[in-house]
Structure formats: C-alpha cells, structure tokens
Amino acid sequence: MNAVRKALVVVAVLGAGAGVGSTLFALVTPGELQKQAMLQEFPERDPRRREEAARTKELVMATLKKAAATEENVAWRKNWTEAVSDGSRSA
Structure with missing residues (x-):
C-alpha cells in the first residue's frame, strides 16, 4: 500500500510540474504578430x-x-x- 501511495505522489508531482511548465511555455511563446515584428527587425533585412x-x-x-x-x-x-x-x- 505504501508503494502505491508513493507512486501516486510521484505521478502527481510530475503532472504538476508538467502543467506548470506547459503554462509558462504558453505564456512566454510570442504570438503571430510578434513573430512577424521580430522577423522585420533581423539585421539581414x-x-x-x-x-x-x-x-x-x-x-x-x-x-x-x-x-x-x-x-x-x-x-x-x-x-x-x-x-x-x-x-x-x-x-
């Protein structure tokens, strides 16, 4: 029973970490308009x-x-x- 509880805790912690990471990635990733603006600012342009x-x-x-x-x-x-x-x- 103790092993099942540890496994559930590990799964919960990993799931929470993946959720937080996914949320941060979604918040930081630039939108399409920002991508176009960044492309215009490249020195090669x-x-x-x-x-x-x-x-x-x-x-x-x-x-x-x-x-x-x-x-x-x-x-x-x-x-x-x-x-x-x-x-x-x-x-």
Missing part, C-alpha cells in the same frame, strides 16, 4: 547590412583568389578592408 556583407564576401573571395595564384602569405594582411590588387604586396 537592412539593405546597408546586406551591402556590407556582400562587400566583405567580395574581399574574402578576392583574397582567396590571390592566395591561390601567388606564393605570398596573404594571411598576414594588415588592412583587410582594402581592395586586393594583383601586383601589390600586402603587409
């Missing part, structure tokens, strides 16, 4: 941020192309924001 990311990608690709074409150690470039020219030495 900003045109300036997209242009900056595209420029950075261009610089990285140019550096990789130069590294593949030369024996120079381009990993030690001091100013990564400069455009890569084919004939100049970095560092």
Whole structure:
C-alpha cells in the first residue's frame, strides 16, 4: 500500500510540474504578430547590412583568389578592408 501511495505522489508531482511548465511555455511563446515584428527587425533585412556583407564576401573571395595564384602569405594582411590588387604586396 505504501508503494502505491508513493507512486501516486510521484505521478502527481510530475503532472504538476508538467502543467506548470506547459503554462509558462504558453505564456512566454510570442504570438503571430510578434513573430512577424521580430522577423522585420533581423539585421539581414537592412539593405546597408546586406551591402556590407556582400562587400566583405567580395574581399574574402578576392583574397582567396590571390592566395591561390601567388606564393605570398596573404594571411598576414594588415588592412583587410582594402581592395586586393594583383601586383601589390600586402603587409
């Protein structure tokens, strides 16, 4: 009889915990309007941020192309924001 009572208490405590957790999750989860508002605020939605990311990608690709074409150690470039020219030495 004591084992049945302990089992019932364990089931009741676990059920109460699951109920409280589910309630908190339902209260914290944003609604559809809040989700749409958050999606609009992502940095990727900003045109300036997209242009900056595209420029950075261009610089990285140019550096990789130069590294593949030369024996120079381009990993030690001091100013990564400069455009890569084919004939100049970095560092």
